[in-house]
Amino acid sequence: MIRGIRGATTVSNNEEKEMVEETKKMIEHMAAINDVSPEDIASVLISVTPDLDATFPAKALRLIEGWKYVPVMCMPEINVPGSLPQCIRVMMTVNTKLGQADVEHVYLNGAVKLRPDLIEER
Template sequence: MIRGIRGATTVQKNEEKEMLEETKKMIEQMAVVNQVSPDQIASVLISVTPDLDAAFPAKALRLINGWKYVPVMCMPEISVPGSLPQCIRVMMTVNTELGQEEVEHVYLNEAVKLRPDLADKA
């Protein structure tokens, strides 16, 4: 079965090091809690809010052992007034036996505000 796993995190500064560290932490947690290995991943889409342009967060996947061939793409998030700033969002499409309600979405830092109903599940 193909499922989407969502993730989101925030950073305090528009700096490459922090963006990559926080993205890596989020991606690794998404994989661990959902028992996903790189060969089960169809693709990973990453969006960033307009205030983040210091780095491509997709680069963080290349820092994870075994993720060399996972297809990943970055894009800008739409600018909505009042939306959460300095936010990195992920949609990981995976092959899994987990049911839709069993998938654990990962929200870190200030991003827990986006979906507190799902963040509490992790």
């Protein structure tokens, strides 16, 4: 079955090192808690808010062993007034045996407020 796994995190600064480190941490956590290997992944889409332009957070995937061939793309997030700033969002499309309600989505740092309903369920 194909499922989407959501992830989001925030950074304190528009700096390459922090953006890559926080993205890597989030993606590794998404994969670990959902038992996802690189071969299970169809693609990874990463969006960033307009205030983050220091680097492509997709660089984080290339730092994870075995993820060389995982297709990844970055894009800008819609600039909605009042939305969470300095936010990196991920949609990982995977092949899994997990039911939709069993998929664990990951929200780190300031992004925990995006989906408190999913955080509280776990």
